[in-house]
Amino acid sequence: MSVQLYARDVGIGTPLVLLHAFPLSSAMWLEQRAGLAARCRVITPDLRGFGGSLLGAEEPSIDAMADDVAATLRGLGVTSAVVGGASMGGYVAMALCRRRPDLVRGLVLAGTRASADSGAVRERRLRQAERIDREGTVQVLLDEVLPHLVGPTTLRQRPLVFGRVRGLVQSAPPSAAAWAQRAMAARGPAFATLRELDVPALVMVGAEDALTGQDEARAMADALPDAELMVVPQAGHLCAVERPDLFNEAVAEFTDALARTAR
Numbered sequence: 001m002s003v004q005l006y007a008r009d010v011g012i013g014t015p016l017v018l019l020h021a022f023p024l025s026s027a028m029w030l031e032q033r034a035g036l037a038a039r040c041r042v043i044t045p046d047l048r049g050f051g052g053s054l055l056g057a058e059e060p061s062i063d064a065m066a067d068d069v070a071a072t073l074r075g076l077g078v079t080s081a082v083v084g085g086a087s088m089g090g091y092v093a094m095a096l097c098r099r100r101p102d103l104v105r106g107l108v109l110a111g112t113r114a115s116a117d118s119g120a121v122r123e124r125r126l127r128q129a130e131r132i133d134r135e136g137t138v139q140v141l142l143d144e145v146l147p148h149l150v151g152p153t154t155l156r157q158r159p160l161v162f163g164r165v166r167g168l169v170q171s172a173p174p175s176a177a178a179w180a181q182r183a184m185a186a187r188g189p190a191f192a193t194l195r196e197l198d199v200p201a202l203v204m205v206g207a208e209d210a211l212t213g214q215d216e217a218r219a220m221a222d223a224l225p226d227a228e229l230m231v232v233p234q235a236g237h238l239c240a241v242e243r244p245d246l247f248n249e250a251v252a253e254f255t256d257a258l259a260r261t262a263r
Contacts, residue, residue, distance in 0.1 A: 002064075002071035006052030007045040011037030014105075014259045015081035016251070018044045019069065019089030021111070021149075021238060022180055023141050023172035024165070025051035028086070031244035032251075039252045040259075043081070045072055047092065049176025060182035066095035070103060082255050084108030086240055087211075088180060094190040097197055106258045107201040107224075108251055111209055111237045113216040114190040114223065125185040129178040138172050145169065151208030151236025161242060194223040201227040202254045206235035206242065228254075 008026055010033050018029045026044035036042050048065050049055035058064045069092060073081065083104050085093030090112025097104050117125065124144075131140045146169050154161050194201075201224045205217035214231060221229040230250055235242040 001056065001058065002067045003048050003054050003056045004075060005045040005047065005068050005072040007043055007072055007076070008033060009041070009043050009076060011039070011041045013040040014255050015078045016040045016042050016255055017069065017073065017078075017081045017083045018042065019083070019085040019092050020044070020047060020050070021087035021089055022184065023050070023138065023145065023177045024168040025171070027051065027168055028238070028241055032240060032248060035244060035248040036252055040082075040255050043073075043076065043078070045069060047089070047180075049173055049179055055173075055176055055179060060179050060186060062091050062095045062183050062187045063099060065092045065183065066099050069096055070100045073103060079103070080105045082106040082108065082258060084110065084251065085112060086110045087112050087237060088184060091184060091187055091190070094193055095187075098190070098193040101197070104197075104199055106199050106254065107197065108204070108254065109201065109217075109220060110204040110239055110247070111206060111212050112220075113212050114194055114220045115216065116187060116189045117185055122185045125181040129181040129185075132174045132178040132181075136174055138169065138174055138177050141169055141172065141177060142166070148211050149237050150242055151206055151210075151234065153208060153234040154236060154242045158242065165238060165241060191219075191223045194220060195225070197224055199226070200254070200258060202230065202250065203227055204230045204232055204239055204247065204250065206232050206237060206239040208234065208236045209239070211237045
């Protein structure tokens, strides 16, 4: 059963749905809501269990998260949108492309991958989920995930950005964080979905992203029939948060181009 997600909805024009990274919330898109609302309708849901959204009782599943997004768009009267996802949000966006391709008129993937987890990564996710359940806190995410969410340039030159990311990690509900880790560990590869996608795509990756990296981004861009690859300088895994100026301009141009071709 789908969960009706809490979503911030600002601006007018082409709908742009942005799905947040793990273990953050739609609060990560603050600069996008401020910077893009003049050019499109920006919809930023809190994924299941995060922010203002309920967790529900379903088994951990990226597909369930995609179905939540579809139900939320239906509730907002959105019949199709440019769908963007960062990290975990990218997994959800790709699942939405597979399950409800009619809803996707363009795809933005940032700091994410189409490959399934390796055995080591899957085991780490499950171990972290077990520790979160056992301790009732997200301390393990502060210890093991937070250090990799931003690049070294942000750590050196943008302490306020890093502090904001740390605050978002700290505020993650433990139950949602454990559920999402298990959902991500269980997901399969998405390359077949990307190869069949018949809408334009923009793949973005931070030049300093140590979690996904440029090879993963290039593999997605190569699989997509109509894709542009952008490497964001001086940014790590959360390029939208670390370099919102570059991210926003690229996404605005991508969305504007789609709107022009639709006329």
